[in-house]
Every structure is written in C-alpha cells, then in structure tokens.
Amino acid sequence: MRTIDLSKSSLRELNEDLHRQNSGANESSWEILNPRGAHAVAVGIDAPISINVKGSVGYYCAGMNKQAAVTVHGSAGPGVAENMMSGKVVIKGDASQYAGATGRGGLLVIEGNASSRCGISMKGIDIVVKGNIGHMSAFMAQSGHLVVCGDAGDALGDSIYEAKLFVRGSVKSLGSDCLEKEMRPEHHEALTKLLKDAGLNGVKSNEFKRYGSARKLYNFNIDNADAY
Amino acid sequence: MCGIVGLFIKNQALEPQLGSLVSKMLGTMCERGPDSAGFAVYGTPSKGKSKITLQSAEPASFQGLPERIKKELGVATDLTIKSSHAVLTLASDKLDTVRDWIRTNVPQIRIMGAGEAIEIYKEVGYPTDVANRFELSKMTGSHAIGHTRMATESAVTTLGAHPFSTGPDQCLVHNGSLSNHNSLRRELARDGIRFETENDTEVAAAYITWRMKQGLNLGDALRGTIDDLDGFFNFVVGTKNGFGVVRDPIACKPAVMAETDDYVAFGSEYRALVNLPDIDKAHVWEPEPATVYFWER
Numbered sequence: 001m002r003t004i005d006l007s008k009s010s011l012r013e014l015n016e017d018l019h020r021q022n023s024g025a026n027e028s029s030w031e032i033l034n035p036r037g038a039h040a041v042a043v044g045i046d047a048p049i050s051i052n053v054k055g056s057v058g059y060y061c062a063g064m065n066k067q068a069a070v071t072v073h074g075s076a077g078p079g080v081a082e083n084m085m086s087g088k089v090v091i092k093g094d095a096s097q098y099a100g101a102t103g104r105g106g107l108l109v110i111e112g113n114a115s116s117r118c119g120i121s122m123k124g125i126d127i128v129v130k131g132n133i134g135h136m137s138a139f140m141a142q143s144g145h146l147v148v149c150g151d152a153g154d155a156l157g158d159s160i161y162e163a164k165l166f167v168r169g170s171v172k173s174l175g176s177d178c179l180e181k182e183m184r185p186e187h188h189e190a191l192t193k194l195l196k197d198a199g200l201n202g203v204k205s206n207e208f209k210r211y212g213s214a215r216k217l218y219n220f221n222i223d224n225a226d227a228y
Numbered sequence: 229m230c231g232i233v234g235l236f237i238k239n240q241a242l243e244p245q246l247g248s249l250v251s252k253m254l255g256t257m258c259e260r261g262p263d264s265a266g267f268a269v270y271g272t273p274s275k276g277k278s279k280i281t282l283q284s285a286e287p288a289s290f291q292g293l294p295e296r297i298k299k300e301l302g303v304a305t306d307l308t309i310k311s312s313h314a315v316l317t318l319a320s321d322k323l324d325t326v327r328d329w330i331r332t333n334v335p336q337i338r339i340m341g342a343g344e345a346i347e348i349y350k351e352v353g354y355p356t357d358v359a360n361r362f363e364l365s366k367m368t369g370s371h372a373i374g375h376t377r378m379a380t381e382s383a384v385t386t387l388g389a390h391p392f393s394t395g396p397d398q399c400l401v402h403n404g405s406l407s408n409h410n411s412l413r414r415e416l417a418r419d420g421i422r423f424e425t426e427n428d429t430e431v432a433a434a435y436i437t438w439r440m441k442q443g444l445n446l447g448d449a450l451r452g453t454i455d456d457l458d459g460f461f462n463f464v465v466g467t468k469n470g471f472g473v474v475r476d477p478i479a480c481k482p483a484v485m486a487e488t489d490d491y492v493a494f495g496s497e498y499r500a501l502v503n504l505p506d507i508d509k510a511h512v513w514e515p516e517p518a519t520v521y522f523w524e525r
Contacts, residue, residue: 036499036502037497037498037499037500037501037502038499056498056512057498058497058498058499059497075498075512077482077497077498078482094513094514096482096484096514097479097480097482115479115514116479116480116517134479134517135477135479135517
C-alpha cells in the first residue's frame with residue numbers, strides 16, 4: 001500500500017503520482033493522510049485503484065474520477081466528485097454544495113448529509129445520500145439516479161430532464177416541472193440495486209417515492225409564445 | 229470570493245490564545261482574499277472605559293493627540309500606536325465628545341470603530357502581512373472576527389476592507405455582494421445613520437445597527453437581513469458580548485462552523501478550522517440557508 005502524508009508532500013506531487021497510474025497499475029491501494037481541508041485531493045484519476053483519504057477535504061475532491069474507488073473518512077467541501085465519469089466515491093461524513101455536479105457515470109455515496117445543489121446538472125451519475133439533501137438539488141438533472149434516504153430541501157428537481165429521483169423522507173417543495181411519479185417494477189429494481197451498491201441493505205425500495213420530469217418545460221410549447 | 233474567519237470563546241481559559249488562533253485561521257484564507265484584510269478583536273472591557281480605534285495614512289498625525297485633546301476638551305486619554313492604527317482609551321462618558329472633536333479637527337484621522345471592548349484593524353495588503361503588522365497573534369479577548377478581501381463592489385482601499393463598524397462594539401464582515409445597498413443607504417441616512425464609504429457591506433453593518441437601535445436583539449436584527457437585503461451574503465457579526473452568523477436563502481457562498489464546549493468557530497472553508505484545539509472532536513456543520521445562528525455570553 002502507498003501512503004502519502006500531505007503534511008510532508010505537496011498536493012501537486014500527490015495528484016501527479018495518481019495521474020501516472022493506469023489500468024495496469026501495480027499499486028492498487030493508496031492512503032492519503034492529513035488532508036486538512038485541502039482542495040482538489042485525488043482529482044482526475046483514471047485507473048482502477050482504491051484510495052482512502054483519512055480526514056476532511058476541501059473543494060473538488062475526486063473530481064473527474066474515472067475507474068478509481070475513493071473513500072473520504074471525513075467530510076467533503078463543495079463540488080465533491082464533480083463531473084465523475086466512472087468508479088465509486090464514498091464520503092463518510094457530510095458533503096457541501098453541488099456534490100456530484102454534472103457527473104456522467106459512477107456511484108457517489110454520501111453517508112451523512114449533502115447540502116444544496118446536490119446532483120445539479122447530473123448526466124448519468126448515480127448518487128446515494130444516506131441523510132438529507134439541501135435546496136435546488138438535481139436542478140436541470142439530465143440522467144442518472146439521485147437516491148435520498150432522508151429529506152429533500154426546497155425546489156427539488158427544478159427544470160429536470162430525465163434523471164430519476166427517489167426520496168424516502170419529506171420533500172420541502174418540488175421545483176418547476178418536477179412531480180411525483182409512480183414506482184413501477186423497473187424502478188424498484190433499479191433502486192434496490194443502488195441501495196445494495198451503496199451498502200444500505202436494511203432499506204427497502206418501497207419506502208421511497210419517485211420524482212421526475214413533467215416534461216412540460218423542456219420542449220417549447222407554442223401556447224407560451226406570448227411569454228417571450 | 230473573500231474569506232471569513234470568526235472565533236467566539238466560551239471557556240475563559242482559552243482567551244489568552246484568541247489572537248494566535250485567529251491569526252492562524254486568517255492565514256489559511258489568504259487565497260480567498262489577497263488584496264486586503266482586517267479583524268475586530270473584543271478584549272476584556274475595563275469598567276467605565278471605552279476605546280476608539282483610529283487609522284491614518286500619516287501615523288505622524290497621532291503624535292501629540294492626547295495632549296491636544298487634554299488642552300481642547302480637558303479629557304484625559306491614553307494612546308497606543310500600532311503601525312497605521314492607534315487605540316485611544318478614555319472615560320466612556322466622553323466617547324462621543326472626543327470622537328466628534330477628532331472628526332472635525334483632525335480630518336486625516338479616520339475612526340475605525342469604538343466601544344468598550346472592540347478594537348478594529350484593517351489595511352490593504354496580503355492578509356498575513358496585515359495580521360503581523362498589527363500583531364494579531366499577541367492579542368487576547370473573548371471573540372474575534374477576521375476577513376480577507378477580494379474586492380468586487382468597491383475599490384481596494386483601507387476603508388473598503390472589512391470589518392465595518394457602524395455602532396458601539398458592533399462589527400460585520402461579509403462574503404458576497406448586495407444589489408439594493410444604494411436605496412437602503414439612502415433610507416438609513418435619512419434616519420440619521422452616518423456612512424463613510426460607498427461600500428455595500430457598510431450598508432449591511434449599518435442595517436444591523438439601525439435594527440438594534442430600534443430595540444431588536446442581535447438574532448432578530450440578523451433575521452431582518454434575510455427579507456430586507458437583496459444579494460448574496462454570508463454575514464458574521466460581533467457585538468460586545470455576542471457573535472452571529474447568517475446566510476442568504478440561496479447560500480452559494482461557502483461556510484463551515486464548528487462548536488465545542490470551549491468555542492464556536494466560523495470559517496469560509498474547513499481549512500480555516502483545522503488548527504483549532506480538539507477540532508477532531510468538534511461538532512462541525514454547514515450553517516443552513518436563511519437561518520440565524522447567534523451566541524451571547
């Protein structure tokens with residue numbers, strides 16, 4: 001196992017080292033010590049390696065991640081796993097705003113709460129939050145799944161496209177063009193798999209409600225022409 | 229951008245470390261606001277005494293000030309000069325008289341703030357340089373608020389730096405920008421509030437002062453900002469014995485708080501909090517949008 005102590009080596013050295021890893025990487029297990037809220041920890045990895053970050057991180061941790069499994073044993077600042085492509089990112093604590101923003105693939109698990117704008121403009125990423133999420137989450141979300149085991153804040157799914165949202169608790173308010181939809185068998189199946197992948201074995205898919213697009217906003221409606 | 233740090237001590241045993249802790253916190257926020265910095269420190273008040281913090285681009289203008297005040301007003305004062313700032317200590321009942329006299333007779337000296345506990349220092353320059361210049365790390369007291377500024381709304385000047393103080397022992401720092409500050413400034417000016425700058429943040433500080441003059445407590449005054457101020461803001465506010473935090477409903481400016489039995493701390497980022505004692509055991513959370521937090525002792 002490789003151990004990198006950020007109180008001794010620089011963030012740039014760490015990320016350069018991580019960028020040298022590829023699909024044939026021999027060093028498959030990494031540990032990062034003393035992140036102390038540093039920005040851009042483990043950003044831009046493209047290798048099937050596993051990374052444990054021992055402490056809380058600042059902005060943009062594990063951004064653009066491909067293939068790697070990154071676990072943060074602490075909380076994450078704004079933009080964790082932003083534009084993730086594949087792999088898995090787990091935050092043991094809370095995540096700040098716009099977690100998983102614009103993500104295209106992979107799984108982001110937040111074991112605490114996520115704040116505002118979680119999954120904003122998500123494009124295929126799956127996000128599972130064990131706690132609550134803040135306001136304006138899944139704004140303009142295009143595809144992928146957002147699973148919330150707690151409550152959702154104001155304006156959930158505003159201007160949403162085709163992402164699927166599952167919330168177990170309450171939703172403070174729905175955003176424009178977002179509504180509750182029926183849970184069909186394929187939704188139970190997809191949700192059950194996501195909960196299992198996130199390690200939430202005791203949670204049942206029938207405890208959730210599904211929300212998605214009313215599809216009235218993203219196609220131009222000629223009846224609204226006078227409004228422009 | 230801009231960076232904010234704040235520390236409100238609950239356990240008096242930590243008071244001697246206030247300056248050194250806040251100095252380290254401020255140092256972590258240099259990148260968020262490299263153009264100027266400032267801080268307000270609330271020391272232990274002495275009975276019947278008040279302090280006026282003065283600033284001058286020509287520190288020579290401080291020379292002989294206590295003698296002039298004694299001669300003109302018959303008021304005894306004590307002056308401590310720190311670089312471009314100076315703290316004038318005097319009997320509390322003479323505060324208004326002396327402050328008005330300085331404004332009229334020594335126009336090159338600016339009043340940064342006044343009160344029984346507060347001292348305010350702010351300057352253009354890299355935040356760690358500003359903190360060293362005024363020896364922040366040696367200061368002691370019950371609470372302190374610091375700010376690193378990346379200017380957006382008004383010029384990079386000493387008076388444009390934060391904190392802003394518009395009332396006795398009050399100060400406010402801001403990350404964000406306000407869009408209705410001009411109309412609100414006119415309204416407050418009509419009600420007799422005095423403004424030193426064209427800065428948006430000064431209006432927010434004055435708004436809190438105005439509300440508290442109307443009899444509101446710190447919490448209710450902060451709650452008013454959510455309805456009456458338009459724009460982006462994280463405010464951290466100090467009063468003689470209080471410390472408050474509020475974020476606008478959109479809450480896109482970053483904020484993290486930590487609380488232990490010994491202190492409450494605010495940072496724009498978690499980095500600002502990592503040097504605090506027992507931070508690993510602290511309750512760390514992101515303050516909710518449109519929610520007022522305040523502590524008093």
